[in-house]
Amino acid sequence: MDIFTAGRDFVRREARLVENRLFDTVFAGADASGVVDALRGYQNADGGFGHGLEPDKRCPDSLGLDVETAFDILLAAGARDEAMIRRAVDWLASVATPEGVVAMASPVIENYPRASHMSEWTYEPGLNPTAGLVGRLHKLGVEHPWRSLAGSWCAAQLRDGLPTDAHSLHEALEFLEHTGDVDLERIRDWLPKLAHYRADADDPTYGVTPLQLAPTPDSPWAALFTEAQLSAHLDRLIADQQPDGGWAITWEPPGQAATLEYRGIVSVAALRTLKAYNRL
Template structure:
């Protein structure tokens, strides 16, 4: 059953972001919902870009490391794409850093041991130091979405093609990253294989009633015109949209189901998730904003 959404849903979420969100989420909200210039989002991101071209300073809030990490580069790309903004110098410098951080074959790791001296969530451990499809495939996919050409993108894309030819990952986050790449590098047979593979993934939350942490169909298809929307039927998506509406908290924001390294990081991630929820609900015509 489609759950109705009133104007109070949007108003409460807006006030949560204004009250608790970081500057970058507030600027992105203003761009997406209030018609603000996307240049403000780019300006907010500049504070997270290091002299080496990479991004750090906890742009992804689960670790408070100031040094450049690939996960923070990916987060910056996501924010730019959401805003409909493109800054070639910013993106090019980030690609140069990715090239410097990659193995000779092209892949990068989510993080490196430089984060060890800093507060971080428990799940950010040494497994994140292995170069892999997560985040390499996702970074290539985002550069494809920009239409941004760079030698590292081409080298990493070739590595992704080779890695995926050996088999899909067995974990939903890595599969999500791989699907960012496959969106522009797949055929009908690949799509069928992905659909068959999804139920086998750890951390894939197909059931909207499941309260546990996981990657849901709305992560794979955040808008009705998403490439991967074809994997899910209307009933499944409607169930997850109903659940997303129901998960709004009394303070107006959305909760998270993991433990960031501190109170500030928790609020920062709640701001990110609240903005994500608003974007999804708006895309699926569940959110009146005026």
Template sequence: MDLFTAARDFLRTDGRLVERRLFATVFEGADPVGVVDALRGYQNADGGFGHALEPDKRCPDSQGLDVETAFDVLLAAGARDDEVVRRACDWLQSVATPEGAVSLCTPAIENYPRAEHMAEWTYQPDLNPTAGLVGRLYALGVEHPWREQAATWCAKILANGFPGDAHALHESMEYLEHGPGEVDLEPVREHLAKVSFYRARADDPEYGVTPLHFAPAPDSAWRPLFTDDQIAGHLDRLIADQQPDGGWAITWEPPGPAAELEYRGVETLRALRVLKAYDRLPTS
């Protein structure tokens, strides 16, 4: 069985509805309205998203991390539903600091099972996720007062330098690529080697953010940061990391078996999309 068929069967067997609908849209030409319909089940009355859309915390309450996940799903599907997005922005505005910054999570997650790394640091308003949310809103083409306010805050913070964590840097690069900021490769290139959790080498077995996260497609603004050999090496590694059941594994400890399967579905779909973008799928 080839890589694509094995991954498809894994998603059909063990993936959540939202990943199955997204797979059908991206790879089988299904109407993206089905993806939006699946996302609606995760949207709360307050407009935010929760219910473990991002699977590492099993909290039903709205969280910034789940809103970001919803935006990612919409972008991957090429779906547009301004009402869904604007309601989420209304919620972001309601929980933001006076300057517009938001946090990944709230202390509400403490009342539910969660991965060990989902701790107090996620309660702090920061570039992660504020910059990433702003960048994704620009990519979605949805205007909102919170987007403009938060963009101003991001520009102010980034004027003082880039963050030292690869996750926050990735979020900042989403903002710089899609938002009102400018793409300047050289400062990012110089800073990248200094950040924590950046996995530059394809043979590094540790958890980390790789060049394929920063440049998930050849037309990414950040693709020139990496050599052809780097990208090829990480694509080879991505292919080699497919598991015997057809899915991709995760490299951290989830809160339970259901969360592990759910996140494996997320990562499997991400791997397929990256391989498709770089023309490394045997079939689709």
């Protein structure tokens, strides 16, 4: 069975409704409204997203990480529901610091099953996820007072220096993509200094890879890497497909359902990346 067919069958068999609707939109031309409809069940009355949309915490309350996940799904589907997005940004503004900074999560997650890494560090407002949220709103084409406020804070922070963790740099790149002030050499030189950056395609440990920073060849961040580096990671991505057709994850979610949910997420992402790089 070929890569695509095996991956498709895994998604159909094991993934959530929202990933199935996204898969059908990306690969079968289904209307993106189905993705939006699937997301509605995760949006709370306060406008934020929760209910484990990002599966590492089984918390129904609205969280910054779940809002970011919702924006990612909308972008992947090419979907635009301005009312849905504006409600979410209004919620972000309601929980932000006076400077507009938000956190990934909050202590409310302690009342629910969660992965061990979902702990106090996720309660601290910072570039992760604020910069990524601002960048995604630019991609979605939605202006909002919070976007401007938070964007000013992000710009000031990044003038002082780049973050030292690969996840935060990933978020920063989402923001920098829309500033028109990008120093590729500065970022390329910084990559080896990052915690949780996985430069070596043969490294089996957890980390952010070049393909996560540049998931398509037309990404402005693809220029950070050589063709050989990207090709090696694409080879590795293909090799990492599991016998059941899906892709594995390298961390421990809070349960079996969350594990399958996250495998659905990364499997759709893997197929999208392989498609973008003409590897399917």
